[in-house]
Amino acid sequence: MINIYYNLIENNNRVSINKMAFYICVVLYL
Incomplete structure (x- = not known):
């Protein structure tokens, strides 16, 4: 879940x- 959250941060x-x-x-x- 943490990795998904960081990926969303990078894309937004x-x-x-x-x-x-x-x-x-x-x-x-x-």
Whole structure:
């Protein structure tokens, strides 16, 4: 899972990374 996350970071812009980080935080919070 970590490798997939890093690959998505490399393929996306900083804004997309921030959105992904936000969604991940929400999922972890739930």
